[in-house]
Amino acid sequence: MSDLPVVFNEIELSDGRKLGMAQLNAPKALNALSLTMIEQLLPQLTQWATDETIAAVWLEGHGDKAFCAGGDIVELYRSMTEINGQGDPAQSNPYAERFFATEYRLDYLIHTFPKPFIVWGNGIVMGGGMGLFAGANCRVVTEHSRLAMPEITIGLYPDVGGSWFLNRMPGRCGLFLGLTGAQMNAADALFVGLADRFIAHEHRAAVIEALQGLTWGGSDAACVQQVMRQFEQQSHAQKPDSTVQAHYETIQQLTDADSALGRVQKITAYAGEDPWLKRAAETLSRGSTTSMLLIQAQLQRCLHNSLVQVFQQELNLSIQCALKGEFSEGIRALLIDKDRRPRWHYATAEQVEDGWIDGFFAPLWPQNPLSDLAPMQVKDRLTQHNNKIQESTR
Numbered sequence: 379m380s381d382l383p384v385v386f387n388e389i390e391l392s393d394g395r396k397l398g399m400a401q402l403n404a405p406k407a408l409n410a411l412s413l414t415m416i417e418q419l420l421p422q423l424t425q426w427a428t429d430e431t432i433a434a435v436w437l438e439g440h441g442d443k444a445f446c447a448g449g450d451i452v453e454l455y456r457s458m459t460e461i462n463g464q465g466d467p468a469q470s471n472p473y474a475e476r477f478f479a480t481e482y483r484l485d486y487l488i489h490t491f492p493k494p495f496i497v498w499g500n501g502i503v504m505g506g507g508m509g510l511f512a513g514a515n516c517r518v519v520t521e522h523s524r525l526a527m528p529e530i531t532i533g534l535y536p537d538v539g540g541s542w543f544l545n546r547m548p549g550r551c552g553l554f555l556g557l558t559g560a561q562m563n564a565a566d567a568l569f570v571g572l573a574d575r576f577i578a579h580e581h582r583a584a585v586i587e588a589l590q591g592l593t594w595g596g597s598d599a600a601c602v603q604q605v606m607r608q609f610e611q612q613s614h615a616q617k618p619d620s621t622v623q624a625h626y627e628t629i630q631q632l633t634d635a636d637s638a639l640g641r642v643q644k645i646t647a648y649a650g651e652d653p654w655l656k657r658a659a660e661t662l663s664r665g666s667t668t669s670m671l672l673i674q675a676q677l678q679r680c681l682h683n684s685l686v687q688v689f690q691q692e693l694n695l696s697i698q699c700a701l702k703g704e705f706s707e708g709i710r711a712l713l714i715d716k717d718r719r720p721r722w723h724y725a726t727a728e729q730v731e732d733g734w735i736d737g738f739f740a741p742l743w744p745q746n747p748l749s750d751l752a753p754m755q756v757k758d759r760l761t762q763h764n765n766k767i768q769e770s771t772r
């Protein structure tokens with residue numbers, strides 16, 4: 379097996395074109411996204427996007443445990459402490475800027491990818507992994523899928539497009555999932571619109587073979603869907619029930635309050651016996667008091683923003699989080715010292731001052747580093763289209 383952090387392959391299809399395959403290859407770290415992985419993925423996926431010999435892309439993780447469990451936050455911790463940490467609060471963090479800006483560029487490319495983009499979301503799909511998953515146009519979940527945005531635990535907020543996709547879930551499910559880091563299964567992901575197909579994991583190799591053997595013609599997207607539909611139909615028996623759907627009314631009640639603080643109080647006061655809701659309430663109550671309010675402010679601010687604006691705003695907010703100390707304290711407690719006793723900036727959500735939260739939204743740059751973000755150029759799409767017509771009339 380290869381030692382490269384992302385393994386790329388191009389496998390031949392029956393019409394002479396190829397399927398571009400990318401495998402995250404850090405199974406011991408649950409395929410957590412490192413800057414190296416991001417910087418390999420971005421140029422290769424960009425090339426595949428315009429390469430006419432590539433019909434579709436397949437993204438997966440090595441091993442059975444995880445597609446991708448998050449970002450390489452230990453390396454971010456180093457950038458926040460060893461380099462900047464002594465003395466005055468840091469004014470900038472070039473490593474974090476490079477990490478988040480490139481990660482969001484990659485996430486955005488997947489959201490706007492001009493051909494079928496299949497993500498095999500088996501096992502853990504969390505944080506940074508959700509960023510790679512949520513934007514794809516063919517998102518597969520399996521009986522092992524566990525999806526979550528658990529950033530409240532580490533003093534961050536649901537980034538990687540979370541400010542976009544949480545706002546697009548039924549009712550206040552996105553707010554609840556973002557505040558509590560609650561885990562979703564495959565059926566939950568389908569219910570909240572985060573996944574497109576349920577396919578049992580045992581079919582993975584057969585799905586790839588079916589794509590290889592497929593008689594491609596007409597729309598590539600429709601060809602891919604035909605294969606996916608066929609395997610989804612064979613997987614029905616293994617599909618779990620949706621926990622989120624079962625608790626929908628409770629989620630609506632627990633999040634129905636007049637203020638951000640009121641919603642935190644209502645969820646954490648949950649006194650029922652359901653283990654999933656109990657765990658959600660506990661994760662929130664132990665989470666960063668700053669994140670509790672930051673998450674709600676961010677979702678509100680992003681409600682009517684474009685996807686480009688959302689990634690630009692997330693970049694600003696993530697770097698502010700990297701500068702203000704709550705994020706590094708969360709990583710320290712969870713992954714560095716492993717004492718699981720973070721000393722949050724404020725002991726309770728009631729004590730958090732408005733000015734502290736407002737400060738996270740202060741623009742860091744006269745021009746956002748993602749100000750050039752745009753879908754693939756119209757002329758590139760036109761070139762693709764014309765090549766296709768030429769080919770079909772040949």
Ligand code: QUE
Nearest residue numbers: 407410447448449451505528529531532
């Ligand atoms: C909350 C989080 C993260 C987390 C745990 C939480 C997160 C993240 C990781 C993670 C996972 C696997 C790794 C790694 C980090 O864990 O964002 O280095 O190998 O990336 O409770 O937000």
